[in-house]
Amino acid sequence: MTSRGTAPRSRTAGGTPRTPRLTGVDAARGLALLGMMATHALPTFEADAALTPTWVGLAFSGRAAALFAVLAGVGLALSTGKEQPYAGRELWAARRGVALRALVVAAVGLTLGALEVNIAVILVHYAVLFLCILPFLGLRPGRLFAFATGWLLASPVLAYLLRPWLLAPEPPLQLGHNPGWADLAEPARVAGDLLLTGYYPVVQWLTYLLIGLALGRLPLGRVGLQVSLVAAGTVAAVFAKWFAGVLMEDRGGRAALQAAIGDPDYPLASLLQVNLAGVDQSGSAWWLATAAPHSGTSLDLLHTSGVAAAVLGVCLLLARLADWLELDLLRPLRGAGAMTLSLYTAHVCVMASLHGHPLPSGWSPDGVFWAQALAVLALGWVFATLSWRGPLEWAGHGANLLGRGRTLAGR
Numbered sequence: 001m002t003s004r005g006t007a008p009r010s011r012t013a014g015g016t017p018r019t020p021r022l023t024g025v026d027a028a029r030g031l032a033l034l035g036m037m038a039t040h041a042l043p044t045f046e047a048d049a050a051l052t053p054t055w056v057g058l059a060f061s062g063r064a065a066a067l068f069a070v071l072a073g074v075g076l077a078l079s080t081g082k083e084q085p086y087a088g089r090e091l092w093a094a095r096r097g098v099a100l101r102a103l104v105v106a107a108v109g110l111t112l113g114a115l116e117v118n119i120a121v122i123l124v125h126y127a128v129l130f131l132c133i134l135p136f137l138g139l140r141p142g143r144l145f146a147f148a149t150g151w152l153l154a155s156p157v158l159a160y161l162l163r164p165w166l167l168a169p170e171p172p173l174q175l176g177h178n179p180g181w182a183d184l185a186e187p188a189r190v191a192g193d194l195l196l197t198g199y200y201p202v203v204q205w206l207t208y209l210l211i212g213l214a215l216g217r218l219p220l221g222r223v224g225l226q227v228s229l230v231a232a233g234t235v236a237a238v239f240a241k242w243f244a245g246v247l248m249e250d251r252g253g254r255a256a257l258q259a260a261i262g263d264p265d266y267p268l269a270s271l272l273q274v275n276l277a278g279v280d281q282s283g284s285a286w287w288l289a290t291a292a293p294h295s296g297t298s299l300d301l302l303h304t305s306g307v308a309a310a311v312l313g314v315c316l317l318l319a320r321l322a323d324w325l326e327l328d329l330l331r332p333l334r335g336a337g338a339m340t341l342s343l344y345t346a347h348v349c350v351m352a353s354l355h356g357h358p359l360p361s362g363w364s365p366d367g368v369f370w371a372q373a374l375a376v377l378a379l380g381w382v383f384a385t386l387s388w389r390g391p392l393e394w395a396g397h398g399a400n401l402l403g404r405g406r407t408l409a410g411r
Contacts, residue, residue, distance in 0.1 A: 022078065022220055024316035027330045029071045029337030030380060031311060034373055035064025037347055040119045041369035044274050051267040057274035062293025065122060065200070066208055066304035067311055068340075072126065073133065073212020074220075074312065079400075080137050083219055091138045097403035098137070101396045102130035108345055108392060113180025115352035120199035120277070121178045123344075128194050128202050133209045144214035148207055152305075155204045156288055156297045159196055164282050166192045173197060199277050204296040211305050220316060229313030236306030240299045244291030248272070253286040260284045335380030339390030343376050 044057030080086050080094045109123025136144060166173040173192025175183060183190050195202050218225055248254040258268050260283055271279060277294035281287040291299035315330075322329045336343055350372060359368065383390065389397060 022316065022319070023330060023334045024226075024319035025071060025074055025078070025220070025312065026334035026337035027319060028067065028312045028315040029075075029340055030333035030335075030376075031315070031337075032064050032067040032071060033336060033340050033343060033347075033376065035060040036068065036122075036344070037372060037376070038369055039064060040347070040351055041372065042365050045270065049265075049267075051270040053270055053274045061274045062300065063304050063307045066301075067308040068122070069126070069129065069205055069208035070212040070215070070305060070308035071312070072129065073209035073214075074216035075212075076130075076133060076137065076209070077213045077216020083217055085138050085140060085217065087138055093404040095134045095137060095403075096405075097400035098130055098134060100399035100403040102127040104392070104396045104399045105130065105341065108341065110179060110181045110184075112345065112348050113178040113183070115178075115348065115355075117178075117348060117352035117355050119178075119348055119351055121348060122200050123341075124179045125194055125198065125200040125202055125205065129205060129209050132202060132206050133213060136210060136213060139213075139217075141214045141217040144210055144217060148210035148214055151210055152207045152301045153298050155207060156301070159201060159203050159296060160281070160285075160288055163196055166197050199294070201296055204301060207301045208305060208308070211309075215309065215312065223317070223320060226313045226316040226320070229309045230317070231313075233306040233308070233310030233313060237303050237310065238306075240291050240303035240306065244289065244299045244303075247286075247289040251289075253289045256286045257284060260286075331384045332377035332381040335382070335384030336376045337380070339380070339383055339393050341396060342390030342392040343379065345392060347372055347376075 038056050039060050042056045043054055044061050046052040046054060076098065077085075080091070080098075085091070086094050105123050106127035109121055109125075109127060112121050112123065136147065139147070171189070173189050174197035175189060175193040179190055179193065179198075215229070220226070254268065254272065258264065258266065261268060272290055272292040274292075275294050276290065276292040281295065287295070288297050289299070290297055291303050293300065293304075319330055319334075354368065359365075382388075
């Protein structure tokens with residue numbers, strides 16, 4: 001039997017054993033992918049005047065994408081030394097590899113930017129986050145958690161102060177659409193959108209990668225740590241929502257924001273539950289006191305990071321249980337999680353093909369989502385069974401090896 005919660009040891013072409021893969025991390029990544037797909041394919045609000053939140057909006061909005069980002073940091077830690085971060089030449093080689101892989105992700109994202117689709121594609125922002133995290137790859141967990149804490153507290157305030165300045169020019173330094181190749185002709189506008197004014201502002205979202213990198217430097221294979229992730233993550237997530245509720249309801253924050261908006265019929269209560277992306281969060285410091293999904297506040301970052309840590313801990317424990325039972329119950333999910341770039345890209349293309357067109361007779365948004373979810377899990381099972389990489393994962397892996405001065409044959 002293999003070590004708990006890990007895949008069996010495999011060997012390179014030269015016969016050198018590889019470190020076993022933490023399958024629970026891949027399973028958590030698969031869950032993040034399915035959650036993001038749900039928010040893309042299913043409505044997050046009911047079609048009524050009050051924009052009543054749906055269960056999808058309440059469960060997944062903000063949390064799925066944040067889980068995806070935290071796990072990106074975990075993955076970077078696992079590929080750059082795990083508990084013993086690389087140093088010296090090995091660290092610089094790893095940084096070059098991550099940078100080249102980020103360019104592959106950015107190229108895919110910029111290409112998807114040409115599609116007409118009602119999805120905020122995360123890939124270009126994701127690539128920029130990879131570049132921003134490079135200076136931190138050699139740090140140990142203590143320093144990483146310190147940086148993450150400071151950034152969680154400071155970055156929302158920095159964004160609140162700088163966003164109005166970036167939105168003041170005409171046109172504002174904001175795209176209002178997914179970045180594509182043509183937008184590179186306006187580098188200042190693209191930079192403003194990616195860093196502060198877009199859907200996934202890198203300035204605040206760097207917090208997720210710092211937390212993920214710190215978590216990945218911990219001994220994730222230990223059951224005690226896995227239980228601690230569930231407990232600490234749950235406490236952090238509940239505290240953030242509770243404290244935001246006190247500030248918004250008991251201390252008058254929501255009433256102050258409603259008054260600042262100036263429209264008593266504006267569905268602020270619903271937006272605070274599901275999504276503040278696209279809402280002008282300026283003119284009142286009370287915006288910094290919410291924990292609303294996609295608000296990018298300290299409480300939002302704390303809540304979603306806590307959820308991500310708890311989900312990671314649960315998935316690691318489930319992988320341990322499946323290993324103990326000698327039943328690979330998570331294979332479809334972990335297989336999907338190991339090829340999220342390919343599957344996410346395919347999902348965006350499918351949704352783009354449906355955008356602006358009536359659904360085929362007999363189909364509903366629920367059917368569109370479940371058909372894609374089942375396809376994702378089936379492909380995950382096949383690729384995990386055959387130990388294949390996804391096609392875009394091959395490109396990213398090749399770029400990573402190139403940056404490290406290796407080849408596919410000599411890895």
